[in-house]
Amino acid sequence: MEETKFLETAVKAKEASKKIAALPEELKNKALANIAQNIKNNQHRIFEANQKDLFEGEKLVQEGKLSVSTFNRLKLDENKMRDMIQGIEDIIKLEDPIGKTLLKRQLDDGLILTKISCPIGVLGIIFEARPDVIAQISALAIKSANAVILKGGKESINTNKEIMSVIQEALNKTEGFPPNVLSQVFSRDDVNLMLSMDKYIDLIIPRGGNNLVKFIKENTKIPVLGHADGICHIFTDESADLEKAKRIIIDAKTQYPSACNSVETLLIHKDFKHTEELLEALKDAGITLIDKPESWHKEYSDKILAYKFVNSLEEAINHINEFSSGHTDSIITENKTNAKIFMNTVDSAGVYHNVSTRFADGFRYGFGAEVGISTNKTHARGPVGLEGLTIYKYNLTGNGDIVKDYAEGKKHFNHKDL
Amino acid sequence: MEETKFLETAVKAKEASKKIAALPEELKNKALANIAQNIKNNQHRIFEANQKDLFEGEKLVQEGKLSVSTFNRLKLDENKMRDMIQGIEDIIKLEDPIGKTLLKRQLDDGLILTKISCPIGVLGIIFEARPDVIAQISALAIKSANAVILKGGKESINTNKEIMSVIQEALNKTEGFPPNVLSQVFSRDDVNLMLSMDKYIDLIIPRGGNNLVKFIKENTKIPVLGHADGICHIFTDESADLEKAKRIIIDAKTQYPSACNSVETLLIHKDFKHTEELLEALKDAGITLIDKPESWHKEYSDKILAYKFVNSLEEAINHINEFSSGHTDSIITENKTNAKIFMNTVDSAGVYHNVSTRFADGFRYGFGAEVGISTNKTHARGPVGLEGLTIYKYNLTGNGDIVKDYAEGKKHFNHKDL
Numbered sequence: 001m002e003e004t005k006f007l008e009t010a011v012k013a014k015e016a017s018k019k020i021a022a023l024p025e026e027l028k029n030k031a032l033a034n035i036a037q038n039i040k041n042n043q044h045r046i047f048e049a050n051q052k053d054l055f056e057g058e059k060l061v062q063e064g065k066l067s068v069s070t071f072n073r074l075k076l077d078e079n080k081m082r083d084m085i086q087g088i089e090d091i092i093k094l095e096d097p098i099g100k101t102l103l104k105r106q107l108d109d110g111l112i113l114t115k116i117s118c119p120i121g122v123l124g125i126i127f128e129a130r131p132d133v134i135a136q137i138s139a140l141a142i143k144s145a146n147a148v149i150l151k152g153g154k155e156s157i158n159t160n161k162e163i164m165s166v167i168q169e170a171l172n173k174t175e176g177f178p179p180n181v182l183s184q185v186f187s188r189d190d191v192n193l194m195l196s197m198d199k200y201i202d203l204i205i206p207r208g209g210n211n212l213v214k215f216i217k218e219n220t221k222i223p224v225l226g227h228a229d230g231i232c233h234i235f236t237d238e239s240a241d242l243e244k245a246k247r248i249i250i251d252a253k254t255q256y257p258s259a260c261n262s263v264e265t266l267l268i269h270k271d272f273k274h275t276e277e278l279l280e281a282l283k284d285a286g287i288t289l290i291d292k293p294e295s296w297h298k299e300y301s302d303k304i305l306a307y308k309f310v311n312s313l314e315e316a317i318n319h320i321n322e323f324s325s326g327h328t329d330s331i332i333t334e335n336k337t338n339a340k341i342f343m344n345t346v347d348s349a350g351v352y353h354n355v356s357t358r359f360a361d362g363f364r365y366g367f368g369a370e371v372g373i374s375t376n377k378t379h380a381r382g383p384v385g386l387e388g389l390t391i392y393k394y395n396l397t398g399n400g401d402i403v404k405d406y407a408e409g410k411k412h413f414n415h416k417d418l
Numbered sequence: 419m420e421e422t423k424f425l426e427t428a429v430k431a432k433e434a435s436k437k438i439a440a441l442p443e444e445l446k447n448k449a450l451a452n453i454a455q456n457i458k459n460n461q462h463r464i465f466e467a468n469q470k471d472l473f474e475g476e477k478l479v480q481e482g483k484l485s486v487s488t489f490n491r492l493k494l495d496e497n498k499m500r501d502m503i504q505g506i507e508d509i510i511k512l513e514d515p516i517g518k519t520l521l522k523r524q525l526d527d528g529l530i531l532t533k534i535s536c537p538i539g540v541l542g543i544i545f546e547a548r549p550d551v552i553a554q555i556s557a558l559a560i561k562s563a564n565a566v567i568l569k570g571g572k573e574s575i576n577t578n579k580e581i582m583s584v585i586q587e588a589l590n591k592t593e594g595f596p597p598n599v600l601s602q603v604f605s606r607d608d609v610n611l612m613l614s615m616d617k618y619i620d621l622i623i624p625r626g627g628n629n630l631v632k633f634i635k636e637n638t639k640i641p642v643l644g645h646a647d648g649i650c651h652i653f654t655d656e657s658a659d660l661e662k663a664k665r666i667i668i669d670a671k672t673q674y675p676s677a678c679n680s681v682e683t684l685l686i687h688k689d690f691k692h693t694e695e696l697l698e699a700l701k702d703a704g705i706t707l708i709d710k711p712e713s714w715h716k717e718y719s720d721k722i723l724a725y726k727f728v729n730s731l732e733e734a735i736n737h738i739n740e741f742s743s744g745h746t747d748s749i750i751t752e753n754k755t756n757a758k759i760f761m762n763t764v765d766s767a768g769v770y771h772n773v774s775t776r777f778a779d780g781f782r783y784g785f786g787a788e789v790g791i792s793t794n795k796t797h798a799r800g801p802v803g804l805e806g807l808t809i810y811k812y813n814l815t816g817n818g819d820i821v822k823d824y825a826e827g828k829k830h831f832n833h834k835d836l
Contacts, residue, residue, distance in 0.1 A: 018739055022762050105784060111773070113783060120795045121765070202795040221639060223796045244818035251820035321436055343813050344440050347539070352814045355529070358821035359814055365531060366523060366833035377538045377620040378641045379797040382812045394800045395761050396770045396777055400662035402669035403776035415784035 001185055006193040009149060010122070010200035012180040017121045017147035019178035025096040028142055031174040035142075036088040038170035039135065039163075043081055049162035050076045050131070057155055066155060073129040074156050084132045087369075091139045094368045097386040098145045104418045108411060111398040112418070117390045119145040121202040124194045126151045126216060128208035131159040137205070138167055138182050140369055144389035149201065150184045151191055153208075160184065195220035203389075205372055210299065225384060227375040229299050229325035230260030232357040235316040235342065236278065237333035238269040244354055245278055245332045249305075250285045251356040252330070258301040260373060261328050261350075261360040265296060266307040267316045279307070296323040313338050317345050324348055326375040328360040328382075349375055349382035419603055424611040427567060428540070428618035430598040435539045435565035437596035443514040446560055449592040453560075454506040456588035457553065457581075461499055467580035468494045468549070475573055484573060487676075491547040492574050502550045505787075506557045512786045515804040516563045522836040526829060529816045530836070535808045537563040539620040542612045544569045544634060546626035549577040555623070556585055556600050558787055562807035567619065568602045569609055571626075578602065613638035621807075623790055628717065643802060645793040647717050647743035648678030650775040653734040653760065654696065655751035656687040662772055663696055663750045667723075668703045669774040670748070676719040678791060679746050679768075679778040683714060684725040685734045697725070714741040731756050735763050742766055744793040746778040767793055767800035 780788025
């Protein structure tokens with residue numbers, strides 16, 4: 001897309017964001033219900049488009065230009081289609097995150113401040129391979145009253161276009177729903193244009209591998225909600241229960257090794273008495289153990305686990321605060337004081353005690369929907385639900401109130417929460 | 419400062435941030451009390467240093483290299499000194515923003531999630547002229563358990579150094595308070611280094627004029643909390659009460675014209691019946707009125723007010739959403755429906771009804787302390803109190819819980835807020 005064309009898309013998205021911000025909950029839910037229904041009614045169109053992408057994808061796999069795992073994520077089957085529709089229906093049921101009163105305070109008699117949740121504005125979504133992301137993100141954006149510009153992977157371009165057509169049809173027939181809330185761009189250049197449009201795009205959400213997220217974080221001034229690495233740690237303290245340690249570490253490494261919340265490094269207190277038995281159990285579970293310092297930085301995303309002995313709780317915490325990606329780290333210990341120190345001092349989005357790191361997930365946390373997992377230190381951290389797509393504004397109502405009266409001492413604030 | 423030296427400062431600040439994060443409230447308050455006391459005891463040293471800066475500043479003013487207004491902000495007098503000390507004592511009294519339980523939820527029996535407020539990490543503060551900012555920001559950072567790297571204006575270098583010495587002495591004698599929580603850098607190069615250290619610095623807070631803030635926002639990937647322009651609007655609807663309109667607009671323009679929350683543009687509904695009388699009253703209050711389109715973008719910071727007639731509420735809202743800096747905008751109307759539409763649709767941090775824009779301020783909102791005013795769409799918006807210097811982490815405690823049990827359907831989440 002040319003820059004002027006992209007700019008037009010961005011300007012229209014900004015305009016649409018002001019309009020969707022003012023929609024009542026019922027209309028947003030009506031639009032979502034229409035989307036779910038239209039996808040149900042037009043599954044064949046989406047499957048046909050997906051067949052085209054799979055046909056092209058197969059050739060690319062044979063030519064070695066596409067990995068088998070990416071190819072597998074491309075594929076939409078009946079199950080994924082059902083999940084996609086169910087996902088939208090679940091979002092309809094969630095509480096409206098917009099228009100919530102977060103604070104109501106009397107500043108003085110008749111001078112009332114309210115802090116109201118509102119949408120962020122325009123989201124830029126950059127995703128790879130999985131075309132079902134379009135439906136999920138579009139639904140989250142509509143529920144939270146944000147406009148969205150989506151850029152998907154080129155491997156799934158036919159599927160992406162068809163899903164978006166089906167969604168747009170549903171929105172077009174939803175009376176009162178503004179146009180241009182959702183738009184889609186396609187080229188690599190569009191990614192760069194998107195990252196440069198900080199005047200129009202308020203938040204970028206990347207959905208994809210580490211390299212994509214790193215590239216985005218390095219190349220934009222727009223806030224990015226997400227995480228690049230997922231280097232999670234488990235520290236087995238000297239007082240750890242052996243059976244819990246086995247259960248937790250095996251789960252955290254093998255239940256889904258390519259997940260970002262899988263453990264990558266095991267720290268073991270030198271005085272832990274069952275080290276040998278623990279390591280044997282991990283090997284029996286198919287885990288390859290590595291004890292080289294160059295592993296501290298690596299996310300293997302495989303059944304490979306780095307391990308290291310430490311002399312103290314403090315050393316474990318320091319190692320984690322140096323090498324962790326700030327995603328999720330867990331301590332296994334029967335010593336409650338140590339658990340407390342660990343949880344207070346490790347600076348990560350999730351800090352756990354006697355629990356697998358794999359629990360770091362919006363659905364498991366009960367958020368109902370997950371926008372992504374953030375390792376940021378501002379705005380939203382950890383698994384992010386719909387709330388992460390909102391900000392707030394302050395409304396102040398009065399009756400001719402002026403600051404001069406307070407500056408001159410004629411009037412005095414009597415702050416009182418209502 | 420050389421890059422390696424700055425890097426060392428940044429690494430030490432990061433280490434210190436982990437240590438201050440774990441301090442109990444009493445120790446932070448003790449440190450703040452010691453700072454207030456040590457400033458009280460050593461006022462003469464600070465005044466002496468300030469005299470040096472004023473002596474140099476006077477020469478610069480005569481040479482035309484320093485503005486009189488900047489020179490005035492440089493000057494510390496007895497009043498400013500008292501306010502500085504009082505400011506620290508006020509911050510001691512505020513509720514500790516750290517360690518608050520924001521959510522406590524059972525995911526399953528014995529599997530407890532808590533969302534706890536925690537510090538952001540390392541703040542980079544870049545400020546101009548006013549040396550009293552050091553004491554204020556240092557106190558806010560300590561209360562919120564963040565480490566800080568401060569860079570002040572070169573005009574106040576002697577005062578800045580002396581205030582920091584007095585503060586550091588107080589911290590050194592506070593038993594248990596970690597070193598390197600506060601550090602100061604001095605050169606222009608240090609600003610660029612600070613802006614590049616996104617690995618170590620988590621949030622930049624600029625305290626100064628538009629140009630400073632714009633430069634910073636343009637030149638860093640670190641989140642910036644603040645605002646560049648303050649182009650605030652007042653819309654006088656057709657049903658506005660004339661007396662309220664006069665009071666509010668005169669207050670918003672003249673009570674402190676250089677403040678960011680002063681009004682810059684007045685929109686008047688073409689059917690408002692008292693336009694002539696209103697404009698006469700504004701002129702009588704010493705306000706210069708301008709009706710040129712090039713003014714829509716300008717922050718005059720003076721008793722100059724742009725004005726424009728609009729045909730409808732919608733046109734007023736569209737004008738504001740296009741030209742406002744998203745700071746604070748107000749409607750004057752007796753029509754409650756119009757007020758509601760305005761407040762829901764104007765996309766600014768503060769959207770007011772029948773109130774002067776000058777109320778946009780952390781103290782007036784009852785926050786007790788103000789970090790700054792943000793026009794960001796993520797993290798913190800509007801006047802920002804101590805809460806804006808915090809984020810949260812998730813703690814999860816269990817007893818050997820693993821995800822496999824839930825994935826295989828052996829166990830089921832029973833999310834319940836506690």
